Amino acid sequence: MNAKRTTLSVLILISAVGLVAAQNSSQDKIEVPGSEGRFKSSATERAQRRAYNGAPPVIPHEPFGAACVACHTGTGVEVPGIGFSPPSPHGETPGMTHMSRCQQCHVFQDYTAIPFTESVFEGLEQDLRQGDRLYPGAPPVIPHRVFMRESCLSCHSGPQAREEIRTSHPERTRCLQCHAIGVANTDVSPQIKALSPGLIE
């Protein structure tokens, strides 16, 4: 109903605060060595595994039956010979943690398959802008939907975290204490609202 208005507002807020942030970039930016090169490759890689920004990523390796969580544990593990297995971000969806059937949403791809027909679908691109801040130096608000991404550290910390979104303070595990959910109201379930006193309405 008012999704358009709120989405618009958020987008304006993101870009507008960007202005402020750019002016204060020296105090604002977290320097990650070599982030430039890494950023490009990882963003491309991320996009390749998704039909659009927000789509569940496909499984980049042959799945080992239904035992996904054997490697994709709460923190992720180094699997010898394969690499680091990222943890699932679906940790603590309030009231909705039936994430035991991974392959309901994540599927392995047979890239050798003869294409059925060509697709001209162009998915929503990844939004590369950072989350906005209420004032310079304030903790940035969360620029994406939190539903099914409740386990913040699975993407924002650890070896699997892309450097540009890696937190400088993974030891402070209660992320929502300081980082408000800055997306449109329609995005947020009542349970999340209850957990997010800093939610921008």
Added chain:
Amino acid sequence: MVKAARKNKMKRRDFLKLLSMAGYGMVAFSCADKDKAEQMANDAAKYLGDDAVKWSKAPCRFCGTGCGVEVAVKEGKAVAVRGDLASPVNKGLLCVKGYHLPAFLYGKDRLVYPQLRNANGGFDRISWDEALDLIAEKFGTALKEHGPDSVAVYGSGQWAIFDGYAALKWTKAGLRSNNIDPNARLCMASAVMGFVTQFKSDEPMGCYEDFEAGDDFILWGNNMAEMHPVLFSRILENKRKNPSVRIIDIGTRWTPTSDYADTFLQMEPGSDLALANGILNLLVQQGKVDQAFIEENVIFKRGIEDLAQIGYGSFGKDAERYTFKDKGQNSSFEEFAEFLKTYTPAYVAQITGIPETQIKNLADIYGNQKRGTVSLWCMGVNQHTRGTWMNNLITNIHLVTGKISRPGNNPFSLTGQPSACGTAREVGTLANRLPADMLVTKPEHRAKAEKIWKVPPGTIPAKPGYHAVDMFRALSRGDVKAMWIQVTNPWVTIPNLNRIERKPNDGRFIVVSDIYPTPTTANADLILPSAAWIEREGMFGNSERRTQHWNQLVDPPGEAKEDAWQIMQVAKRMGMGHLFPWPEDDWHKAMFEEYRSFGLGIGKDLASYEQLKETRGMVWPVVDGKETLYRYAAGYDPYVKKSKGVHFYKAKDYGEKAAVWLRPYHPPAEMPDQEYPFWLCTGRVLEHWHTGSMTRRIPQLHQAVPRAYVEINRADASKIGVKSGDRVRIVSRRGKVELPVDIDGRGRPPRGTLFVPFFDEHTLINKVTLDAMDNISKQPDYKKCAVRIEKV
């Protein structure tokens, strides 16, 4: 500026306006790269213009669950979806098909203009005017020369309500023929006849909240983890919170559902009839039936049980037309108890292959009044030569135990298509039906429809038309001369496809409306390009009686038009424009309000157009703007006048009680023998929907399951000398296909059973299947026929 805004306590919106006036600003991204920053600022500006990403609600286009999605539209194209957190159906979650939903609109080979078959067998582009004139002429000629039995409309449970209603009205009141039937006949007809024979009104009494309220979930031949994944997730979540929750999976092969079940009971194909009777027998013998409930709410009925008289609809006297009718007689509890005595645990164990202890356990579960029991089924029970009987038997168990129309206690039939309920069943686009549970065979029902439609009395014929399988047999015979097929793909899905092969210049005229080329458009004389899903305004009705509306969000490609528009245009050209008297650019609301008037005041009340536009769907009956989660239940259903308990008010013929039907075990139509020693079962996979004409055009789904395959037991495979990936030939008495072998994959059949998914138009498993049907619903059995397997 920011500080000023905070000081003055400006409202956020004004603050934003101010900032946006000051310029869209730079982004906070690392500004070392100036070009990048500039480009992103431009991108941001683009977001803020008219082309901003806009999210809107719609139901998912695929299965009967009816998940709510929010669709992102950018620059006139759907670019993303997300699960709708406000939807009571899925509460934000989707499955892999749902997450890739918008891509189905953007296959490169969309049909974008009408095409007519030419003398060389190819197709030429023609204009809409030429196409519509031609349909009017061909249907008009058929009517004039061969009468109303020579025209037919074959529709779909994927029709939006508007399309189905337009098609129904045009066929029954315009063409004055009852030859309209949907593909839902192949999918849900047994469930329809189950509910109708027992409650005199179609569709379940329960709702999706049963998934949280129930304790024991009995799945009858139902691979819910793949076919209704989001609903299965709701059960899994209930189980996570309440470890005592149990899932009992009764099936003919191990599936991903079995992985999550507490107990998997492997039964012989078709033996579910014996199992249900065995459970009923134990409940009666052990005194676990609710006598007070039966006394108050239940009557007993018995139909024809003679196998020779009933037949299977595919060979012998029924090979051309299957018109068997069941005649019910009154029975009694005593006769029922006597009838059941045959089905002792030992006898049932012998037929089903399920151990006696497990049969007793099932009876204990159903008989336990302290725990809520929900029975779930879909194609395993419906695509069954005695599918109506099997629907009756499951509901019988709930009726004799009184575990019905209560939260967490219901027989719940799941639907396969997004509007099998909303369109095929509620609008009644079936050969024998009219909207809101009405039948063409009843004079008072025809009169009501004629009055609402403002057509002269006697317009609607009283004789039911062809049901789906007979319709295609009649087409092959040449009795049907002109046929219009919309939103479905019968040249992949009709059982025993060999019977409907077309010959050139066969004198028939077949119109097919679709969005992509399919084996069905290849058999058409005229192909019409349709607008799909959010390319037009629409409504679907899901498994739990929830009607959901969506707005048009993007333009259809090329000259594609919605199916209802196509029908109304032809009607106007045939002089039947009075049936659709609404302005051409504004008819959806008027049409819906007319349709809605059929069900008002009789317990089939749909929500108002305005309410449906605003909400995430409403569960009918909707009275005074309030939905009814539990039908027939005091305290929930406004039609129930009792203060407690249940009231089956729709069954006027039964004294407003529900009927328990005595239904025996009959063997399947074809069983393995020496020549054809394997059972063949067909079905779906999670990643593909129906015939894959949409999902196969989505790269992520196609690459997940690029082709059909045959599941075979490892022991059988080693006996034949094949391993996974090897090609084999599956041969039945009717046809053959070649497929790669899959051993110990997602599905694991027992020895002697094969499973093949039907989505792959390049390997048509329906050339192998048998066109045997249910005796009452006339729904074919795709789950059981005999085949042999050969190494290629």
